[in-house]
Amino acid sequence: MRADRSPRGADAPPRRVAIVLMSAVGSTVQGMPIVASLRRAWPGAQLTWVLQPGPATLMAGRPDVDRTLLFHRRFGARAYSRFRREVAGEVFDLVICLQPNFKGGMVTRLLRAPERLGHDRARARDLSWLATNRRIPRAPVAHIQDELFEFLDHLGVPRRLEWCFHFTEEERRMSARWREEFSRTVLAIVPRSSNARRNWTLEGTARVIDVAAGDLGLQPVLLGGDSEEELRDARRLEELCGVPPRVALGGTLRELAGRLSASDLVLAPDTGPLHMAVALGTPTIGLYGYTDPARSGPYGRFTDLTVDRFRGSACSDGGRAPSRATRPGRMSRIRAEDVVLKLERAIRSYLKS
Numbered sequence: 202m203r204a205d206r207s208p209r210g211a212d213a214p215p216r217r218v219a220i221v222l223m224s225a226v227g228s229t230v231q232g233m234p235i236v237a238s239l240r241r242a243w244p245g246a247q248l249t250w251v252l253q254p255g256p257a258t259l260m261a262g263r264p265d266v267d268r269t270l271l272f273h274r275r276f277g278a279r280a281y282s283r284f285r286r287e288v289a290g291e292v293f294d295l296v297i298c299l300q301p302n303f304k305g306g307m308v309t310r311l312l313r314a315p316e317r318l319g320h321d322r323a324r325a326r327d328l329s330w331l332a333t334n335r336r337i338p339r340a341p342v343a344h345i346q347d348e349l350f351e352f353l354d355h356l357g358v359p360r361r362l363e364w365c366f367h368f369t370e371e372e373r374r375m376s377a378r379w380r381e382e383f384s385r386t387v388l389a390i391v392p393r394s395s396n397a398r399r400n401w402t403l404e405g406t407a408r409v410i411d412v413a414a415g416d417l418g419l420q421p422v423l424l425g426g427d428s429e430e431e432l433r434d435a436r437r438l439e440e441l442c443g444v445p446p447r448v449a450l451g452g453t454l455r456e457l458a459g460r461l462s463a464s465d466l467v468l469a470p471d472t473g474p475l476h477m478a479v480a481l482g483t484p485t486i487g488l489y490g491y492t493d494p495a496r497s498g499p500y501g502r503f504t505d506l507t508v509d510r511f512r513g514s515a516c517s518d519g520g521r522a523p524s525r526a527t528r529p530g531r532m533s534r535i536r537a538e539d540v541v542l543k544l545e546r547a548i549r550s551y552l553k554s
Contacts, residue, residue, distance in 0.1 A: 214243040215294035222299040226473025229256035237363040240265035262367035303327035346500040364480035376459035385420040389464035394472035407441035408537035414444040427451035484551040490531030496523035510534040
């Protein structure tokens with residue numbers, strides 16, 4: 202069907218809506234304002250979100266999501282037949298496919314609905330547009346968050362800039378107890394992304410840790426998962442640093458979110474915890490070179506703290522058009538001095554009155 206088809210009228214909202222967005226943690230965070238906006242506009246609708254098991258834990262306790270459906274990617278090709286059996290017999294009024302790739306298209310096609318809304322053909326990769334019969338209009342490349350908001354605009358739903366993790370009281374107490382372990386301002390450092398090309402050098406990270414702990418009076422703490430690679434990097438950083446950082450790797454995604462929220466500053470490459478920290482309101486220094494921060498960087502706040510070597514400059518230029526391109530090798534162009542300047546700016550602008 203044509204992309205310029207009139208949006209559903211506000212007087213006839215759908216009753217059962219499925220949202221397909223089952224990428225990594227960062228994408229899940231970017232989906233939070235979408236479900237919050239749909240819930241406010243369509244209070245009587247049943248909202249179902251299709252997620253992967255890991256990111257789904259971040260959605261626990263959300264009042265704006267009635268149900269989560271899990272897609273188990275670890276089962277490979279069998280994941281689709283498993284998912285098909287789970288949704289057999291169900292019918293939705295509207296499916297919104299926010300994931301324009303093969304996996305998103307396949308899952309969207311397995312959900313029965315008279316209307317399946319997706320990206321325009323130019324942005325729908327892997328022929329995923331074939332799974333939809335209604336599409337948002339073609340538009341220039343934009344920040345990923347803005348591209349998701351285009352779905353709300355097409356549906357006539359007002360945007361809500363709302364990110365909320367809905368921590369329980371016990372989770373809040375756990376985060377507070379963790380923060381009480383440190384007497385100094387906490388600089389949480391996430392050294393590694395799942396995509397190694399997004400990572401900064403350990404040598405550069407070590408130099409920043411030494412300056413942060415010595416000259417700036419901060420308490421560097423390593424956060425992230427406890428994979429073999431992350432543990433190896435932590436050991437190497439302990440060797441490289443004059444003052445080794447505290448190591449707080451491991452735990453659940455919700456525990457990581459709580460620690461990011463309890464920290465005073467965060468330093469990370471383009472990875473899920475960076476988007477979590479920004480959403481939580483913790484001042485975040487983002488390190489970019491492989492990907493374009495104008496497309497995948499912090500959204501709406503802390504953009505002045507971004508170190509941008511994607512375009513060759515250490516500072517992000519908010520006036521240029523975003524790019525989907527990737528640039529291998531650019532992360533190594535980030536200098537420790539660039540990062541220290543952003544740390545000083547964060548202390549001056551966000552931590553001191």
